[in-house]
Amino acid sequence: MHLPRPRGPISEAVVEVVRGGRAEIPSVTDIRSEDAQIALWTVYELAYRGFGDASPDAERDLELLRWRHHAEDLLEAELRDLTRAAVDEARAAAATVEGRLRALVDAGPSTPLARHLQRRATREQVLAYLVERSVYHLKESDPQAFVLGRVDGPAKVALGELLYDEYGGGRPERLHSHLYAEALEACGLDATYGAYIDQVEAPTLLSNNVMSLFAMQRRLRGASLGHLAAFEATSTDPCRRIAVGIERVGLPDAAAAYFHEHVEADAVHEQVVMGDICGAAVAAEPAIEDDLLLGAATCLIIDAEASQALYDAITAPAPELAGAGR
């Protein structure tokens, strides 16, 4: 993959430094801006597949680390503010971590996106959905894999079990990111990792970045597990609807297959993460429970924002004129 298209002065400087040049990266004033989000996504990507045109040592560049620290502090503060009310409510609603996670999920925001894809979306709208989600699904579970080395005992065993399933259960052809690539290819889309990064919107970048924020710092391991819990617990219903939508608009079986697999797999993962991972992790380290709830609430709120934004974009009556500032 090549470095993404800068979307403003921050990402321009970040790309320049990642490439091996010198620049002082500007401070962030709006952490939700697409400029800040693509910049943060770029810095995080150095720890995943990286970029063919990055300097080999960019991952340890002090200017990038300094800027990431600053951006992450802003993002974390924003997320703690955003989730406080939901977390307080969940804490009052139940006494166990599983009960609190369930309370969060039950009270979580919903959006019309999955229903729209199921019942009314055009083929083009379904394809737009597949493109937008490719940023995550082509590296599916990779953020959560960072956490495996930071937990121990029964929580590690259960997380390992979940990840083994995400990673194909010993069969490369069942690797979930590979199933997604096959879905894209079957639809005539580009399945190359990162192919669509230059066209996805800020809310999608944010939903990816919060996973990396929680995954990259050991301190936030609880948030990463909580995020995973909410993610898995809100997956089967939309996946079932999207599979129906894909079949309704006549896209190939390989595209629906990814979603059928996730109805079945995530029905399992939801139980494993709620009952076997999170409970055990908190039993071993009670201090991480607050962050677990932070992570779960973040997933619910931020992913709903991304879904709503995507729904708004694909159902907008008149397509925005190209060249209007981008």
Place this chain on the structure above:
Amino acid sequence: MSSGAPDAGRAGGREAGRDPVRVRVCPDGPLLLRGADEVMDADGRAHPVTRPVVAVCVCGGTARAPWCDGTHALLNKRRAANNS
């Protein structure tokens, strides 16, 4: 459940040389099965287990029997709404 060694030390659901099948009951949800080889559905058809853990539907609402497809959550919600 089956293994390559018929009748080899079957006792209390265990066979010699392999871990016991473990079943966990999920509150208001499916049964989680670890270590099983196949699950027989209500029509007597055997479904091979192809993942490390499987969730077997016990609510009767799934469209992917014998596996849980998450439908129990909708049924639980409906039931809770009817009871209030």
